[in-house]
Amino acid sequence: MPQSHSILGRIESAPRRDLYFFALYRTLEAAVLAGLVFSPLSDLLGSQRHPMLGLVVTIAYLAASVVLLLIRSPRWMTLTVVVGLAVDIAAAALITHALPAATAGVAMMLLFNIAAGSLLMPSWRWAVAMIGLTVASLFVEYGWTVFHDGGTERSVAEVMMFAISYIAVGYLSHQAGQRARHSEALATQRGAEVANLVEINELIIRRMRTGVLVVDADNHIKLANEAASLLLGDGGEGASDGLGVLLTHTAPELARRLQRWRNGWQADDTPMQLSPDQPEVQPRFARLLADSETSLIFLDDATVVSRRAESLTLAALGRFSASLAHEIRNPLAAINYAVQLLEESHQIIDGDRRLLQIIHQQCQRTNGIVESVLGLARRERASPEHVDLNTFVRRFIDEYQQSLSIETDTLEAVIGPRPVPALVDLRHLQQVVTVLVQNAMNYGRLPGESARVRVRVFQADHRPMIDVMDRGPGIPEAVAAQLFRPFFTTSEHGTGLGLYIARELCRANQATLEYVPVPGGGSCFRITLPGPHALLPA
Numbered sequence: 001m002p003q004s005h006s007i008l009g010r011i012e013s014a015p016r017r018d019l020y021f022f023a024l025y026r027t028l029e030a031a032v033l034a035g036l037v038f039s040p041l042s043d044l045l046g047s048q049r050h051p052m053l054g055l056v057v058t059i060a061y062l063a064a065s066v067v068l069l070l071i072r073s074p075r076w077m078t079l080t081v082v083v084g085l086a087v088d089i090a091a092a093a094l095i096t097h098a099l100p101a102a103t104a105g106v107a108m109m110l111l112f113n114i115a116a117g118s119l120l121m122p123s124w125r126w127a128v129a130m131i132g133l134t135v136a137s138l139f140v141e142y143g144w145t146v147f148h149d150g151g152t153e154r155s156v157a158e159v160m161m162f163a164i165s166y167i168a169v170g171y172l173s174h175q176a177g178q179r180a181r182h183s184e185a186l187a188t189q190r191g192a193e194v195a196n197l198v199e200i201n202e203l204i205i206r207r208m209r210t211g212v213l214v215v216d217a218d219n220h221i222k223l224a225n226e227a228a229s230l231l232l233g234d235g236g237e238g239a240s241d242g243l244g245v246l247l248t249h250t251a252p253e254l255a256r257r258l259q260r261w262r263n264g265w266q267a268d269d270t271p272m273q274l275s276p277d278q279p280e281v282q283p284r285f286a287r288l289l290a291d292s293e294t295s296l297i298f299l300d301d302a303t304v305v306s307r308r309a310e311s312l313t314l315a316a317l318g319r320f321s322a323s324l325a326h327e328i329r330n331p332l333a334a335i336n337y338a339v340q341l342l343e344e345s346h347q348i349i350d351g352d353r354r355l356l357q358i359i360h361q362q363c364q365r366t367n368g369i370v371e372s373v374l375g376l377a378r379r380e381r382a383s384p385e386h387v388d389l390n391t392f393v394r395r396f397i398d399e400y401q402q403s404l405s406i407e408t409d410t411l412e413a414v415i416g417p418r419p420v421p422a423l424v425d426l427r428h429l430q431q432v433v434t435v436l437v438q439n440a441m442n443y444g445r446l447p448g449e450s451a452r453v454r455v456r457v458f459q460a461d462h463r464p465m466i467d468v469m470d471r472g473p474g475i476p477e478a479v480a481a482q483l484f485r486p487f488f489t490t491s492e493h494g495t496g497l498g499l500y501i502a503r504e505l506c507r508a509n510q511a512t513l514e515y516v517p518v519p520g521g522g523s524c525f526r527i528t529l530p531g532p533h534a535l536l537p538a
Contacts (some may be wrong), residue, residue, distance in 0.1 A: 027066060030065040034058045034061075088134065097145060111166065112168075118170040118173040118177065211229075213297040229276065334406040382505075393457050393466065414454050425509050429529075440468055470522050480517070
């Protein structure tokens, strides 16, 4: 709470209204005193020791009270309190001397002035000065009356009791004011800290990638952060301003799910799209308070959730692949060793020896794939070397045709007369091209026709490239956007990891793998490799 709204603030910042009432009380005191002095009720005041002094003091006190009442400037508030209290003390002493019968009433009225003034004093020194001035005025008036006017009906004990009362009331009021000011300062500090925390929380919520909606019992949107407004699209305009947009008009499906959740039905976790141009979201619901119908809706971007799930799955898959690759190595080594022993036998005919050679080549290739998977699982760096892509593609096609029966399908190389050098790990490149050619053979054909696959080597912008092209039906745009996502496949027998691993192997070699649409039909996967003069990775 600001200090300007409290009577307990410092004098420099004390509210005008509280000082105004204090001055108004002083004016009321002066008016009552003047009414008694100048009215027929003046006899109630008893015998007057100095009638003229009483008249003058009463008029002067009333005039001073009115002047102090009219002072409203915050710059003069401290002076107003000090001067006003000094005027009260002087007027009380003079009236007590002039009208002895009114001593008790004036002393009691002054007691409130001392309490209020001590409460509003900015420091203990000012309070002590005013209390000391009050006590001194009591004893000065009493001494003047005794020694100058020939005695008084008041006793010293009465004066001392009033003096002690003024000191006690002034001290307690000042201490209460100090504690209240301290508490107010602490509350102000805590309030500022809370306000800062609220602003920070609002900023965090506003900048969260997760959409947050606050919906009341009537499905009016009371609050929406930036992410939620963006996900709601045009229908969410004004929601963040608290305009009470109906959720049923903005997102009918989301409102339906919210109502099902409120009715205690099982939550539907299926991703949904709130607007055509925004990604799918997964809504989560929670109550703002246990006994409140106001609900919180969290809108999680389904793509982010999917990427997190993929990361966890891939991490587990990496560990599984590493252990599986280790298990494959042992039987693969046994097969390779058995083939080597059979090749040394003189009883093997030439035709069978050719089959053994194919088995030996495939064992080596499979071992290379195992090594690549292990390297990918361990995130090992590639071991690039200088390679002539024309020679590589020519040898790759020869080996592929010898190891696999492609029957009526065709696989040909499109290479130029000049070498195309590149810097790449030969094992990784072998695996990537194998994946692309196998996909082209399996899916790159029209119904009832043979597959026609070409592996083209060329150079563009001083970068060596390899294109694996087919003449199949092509890939729809919606599917092409997800080709390299892990576990995404359009085949019942596919794993969805081939293209993902191929792209990861390309990245390990500072190369890129991308899908290039073919206007005339078919598909094209392009590998862009580092040139022969690229820097070797450290």
